[in-house]
Amino acid sequence: MTDAAQAIKAVDYEQPQDELEGGSVCATKHAWARVPVEPSATERAALKDKIRRLLKEKNAVMVSHYYVHPDLQDLAEDTGGIVSDSLEMARFGRDHAATTLVVSGVRFMGETSKILSPEKRVLMPDLDATCSLDLGCPVDAFNAFCDAHPDRTVVVYANTSAAVKARSDWLVTSSCALDIVKALKDEGHKILWAPDRHLGGYIQRETGADMVMWGGSCIVHDEFKAFELQELLREHPGAKVLVHPESPAAVVALADAVGSTSGILNAARQMDAKEFIVATDNGMMHKLRTLNPGKTFLEAPTAGNSATCKSCAHCPWMAMNGLLDVARVLETGANEIHVDPALGQRARLPIDRMLAFTAALKTGSVPKGLVAHIGAA
Ligand code: 13P
Ligand code: SF4
16 A cells, blocks of 8 residues: 655764753764753742843743743743644744744744744744754655655655755644544545654554655654553553654554643543553653642653663753753844745745644534645635
């Protein structure tokens, strides 16, 4: 039914260490990141006050992902911003009246915000905060892959560059990928999928869609281990397993719920179990624990017999976001995201389609032919 999976070359994430200016290096699987030094409690309080003041002065709002430091999650919410999954980050930034968005997360999140709001100033704490999926899908190779499959609808995950998005027909995040691919399949589309092979494989198994796939993966979720997870489950027989679909198939197979970061949060709130094992970045634990005080959350195992490194289940690039840099970029206007306007206009098309589709989904069922209708718009 499908062509052979497309393998990509291994990507070297290493960066020259002489670029470091303080902080420490997370060298997990060669992923290079400048992890900020944790400020003291007094410094943190002062930085938070400063950020609150600057947000008002600069007509700015914070848009944070669930994987960043708890301070950046709480401060975003306390100041009228948002902490959410990547889909809601995009929607919130587009719809908010602020003229400056401070996006704490990784680069593709800032770029998506800029593409959706070219008139706004989008700042990020650290412009080097990237993603292994984005790095592993360079646009020239991706274009060649698309050229080799001209009969397929190109569906691209949000964790990609603006240039890759600009080549796609549809953008998806993990919270809507299943619904969008299912609707495309129902309307007769064959799919070219990029870049995450685990998410792609999950969607293929669930929908039966005809998909050819890029071979990228997330360096964090790729490390979750099914064998060790089963052992942990034996020690905690009542625990429910919550899994992000960027995880390997054998881990997804053990899940009681599979979903985006928001999907995981919803599942934890709705299920009446007292104990959960969570296979996603451990930045997620902050919200899971604060919103579910009577429940216990355990991290799914990463480093086991078959592990190639001792992963800490925390994205080294998400870890680059810190209070000090949020204050600095608000004060100085540094680290502004720029996207070429023509490229941005083309890249906006698949993002708008996704947002139109998910808005329709929220109101109830998606009418037949909606995909064709949105695609033609
Ligand atoms: P979500 O869209 O689920 O927030 O995921 C983004 C991400 O980078 C997961 O690793
Ligand atoms: Fe990318 Fe994985 Fe980090 Fe998410 S957790 S930003 S997919 S490297």
